[in-house]
Amino acid sequence: MQITQDPIKKFVIVGGGTAGWLAGATLGNIFKHSDVEVELIESEDVNIIGVGEATIPPLIDTLESLGIDLSEFISATQASFKWGIKFENWYQEGHSYFHPFGELGKRIDGHEFYQCWLKLKAHGDNTPLMAYSPEAVLAENMRFFVPHQAMNTPLSGxxxxxxxxxxxxxxxxxxxxxxxGVKRTVGHVELVDKTLDGNIASVTLSSGHTIAGDFFIDCSGFNSLLIGNALNTDYQDWSEYLPCNRAVVVQTTLSEDIAPYTISRAQEAGWSWHIPLQHRMGNGYVYCDKYISDEQATATLMKNISGKALTPPRVIPFRTGLREQVWHKNCLALGLAQGFLEPLESTAIHLVSKSLALFVRMFPTKQHNAILQAEFNRRIHQDYVEIRDFLVLHYCTTKRSDSPFWQDWQHRPIPQTLQQRINFFAQQGGLLRETEALFQATSWYAVLDGMKVNPLSYNPTLDALDAKTLHKSLNMGRTALEQCVLKQPSHLQFLQQYCPAENP
Structure with a gap:
């Protein structure tokens, strides 16, 4: 059988920033030894939103797959390391918990670690769950580690x-x-020309220059010049579940040690973030304007910063949700043009790289393929639903009722998909697992435990293990972890030795 292909020869990316240039780097890396062209159009009139300054571990895999030297990238981006997120005042005022990456403990005699911990808790052991998390203990002690030296230690995972x-x-x-080999063109897109069948044929810049292509990638931010304006793809609004619709941001000087974690602090009408880099601190307040004005939100943020302001506060409106079709015709939307979920769990850059990886797996030709597009859109929608539900979990489990915002959360409807997860967990601490899900067991356990959602019991099969023996095993593991962590360099020492920031 002879297979005929009609390959794409020219990609046009509209918009720069992290999303656009990550798309350019990915496609450029794939086609660097071919005759496929990748051209990115970047407007100097459009400011980068620049909110997503915290990331999650899959970014490391993405950078390594591109052949980017991690130490060089960290130095060039003034980056610091992140073991997870410390959530303050979410359950109630004065309470905090930690959401780490990686795994919690080790399986014992085939039993999941969380179930072992749950059994000991039922028998009166009050050791916190996070005492068994390498990332949480490292974060608490402000330590980092040399990765290759952590093999065969409690830090290996x-x-x-x-x-x-x-x-x-x-x-x-x-x-x-x-x-x-990616070509950069500076200019502002004024017109989008389409073919008779509705595909994008070319874009015309304000200079009058026309750029044609076979496939277009929309990284034009909230403007959605291609997927929204030109192709009229509808937007699913999720403000029913996530009502926050604005953020005010400000950059400040560092006034203390560089913590290896993000701080998320619940506020009167939303939450604030505090992200330490090597050269400054990033701060923001995500809120709903139904409950607080821009001026009040700005004042709240400025009261919660440390250090001196380096930039004036900037308000950014947004609408939570995503496009009905993020791949439509010969156009793929990425970043803010694709959708937006508040940055509570730092998923923005991940959604860009995940979309690109899935697109590569379902790579099209010039010919329209409804089957590929439908499955791609289904999978991306599934990713957004998973993240949306995980974000809602932080809100709907609160006991706060000290402001109208938090009072309304006591009665706000939550997605049925999330309710099913909570109901299932409430029985024996079990989780509903999905293929290729972003948030693995540790994430769900961390937030559920942190927000004091306690199951009625543990899995009865754990009764086959002797409680005293189990207690001894967990205690030995916790002690070994603590001793190993205290041997590691401080976070600041590691940064200064291996990847100090370049001059901004």
Whole structure:
């Protein structure tokens, strides 16, 4: 059988920033030894939003797959390391918990570690769950580790992410992409021309220059010049479940040690973030304007910062949700053009890289393929639903009722998909697992335990294990973890030795 292909020969990416240049780097890396062209159009009139400065561990895998030197990237983006997120005041005022990456403990005689911990808790052991998390213990002690030296130690399963300067990350990826053949064109898209069958044929810049292509990638941010304006793809609004619709952001000087974690602090009408980089602190307040004005939100944020302001506060409106079709016709939307979920769990850059990886797996030709597009859109929608439900979990389990915002959360409807998860967990601490899910067991356990959602019992098969023997085993593991952590360098020492920041 002879297979005929009609391959794509020209990709046009509209929009720069992290999303655009990550797309350029990915496609440029794939086609660097071919005749396929990748051209990115970047407007100097459009400011980068630059909110997503905290990431999650899959970014490390993405950078390594591109052949990017991690130490060089960290230095160039003024990055610091991230073991997870410390949530303050979410359950109630004065309460905090930690959401780490990686795994919690080790399986014991075939039993999941969480179930072993749950049994001991039922028998009166009050050791916190996070005492068994390498990332949580490292974060508490402000330590980092030399990864290759952690093999065969209690730290071997630890996973980390980065805090980075989004603008510098975009510049780094731009230089990398250009070095492997991606063409950069500076200009502002004024017109989008379509073929008779509705595909995008070309874009015309304000200079009058026209750029044609076979496939277009929309990284134009909230403007959605291609997928929204030109192709009229509808937007699913999820404000029913996630009502926050604005953020005010400000950058400040560092006034204390560089913590290896993000702080998320619940506020009167939402929550604030505090992200330490090597050269400054990123701060923001995500809120709903139904409960607080921009001026009040700005004042709240400024009261919660440490250090001196480096930039004036900037308000960014947004609408939570995603496009009905993120791949439509010969156009793929990425980043803010694709959708938006508040940055509570730092998923923005991950959704870009995940979309690109899935697109590569379902790579099209010039010919329209409804089957590929439908499955791609289904999978991306599934990813957004998973993240949406996980974000809602942080809100709907609160006991706060000290402001109208939190009072309303006591009665707000939650997605049925999330309710099913909570109901299932409430029985024996079990989780509903999905293929290729972003949030694995540790994440669900961390937030559910942190928000004091306690199951009625543990799995009865754990009664086959002797409680005293189990207690001894867990205690030995916890002690070994603590001793190993205290031998590691401080986070600041590691940064200064292995990947000090370049001058901004």
């Amino acid at each position: 630890a996973r980390f992410a980065l805090h980075l300067d989004a603008v510098l990350a975009g510049k780094y990826l731009r230089n990398f992409a250009q070095s492997i």
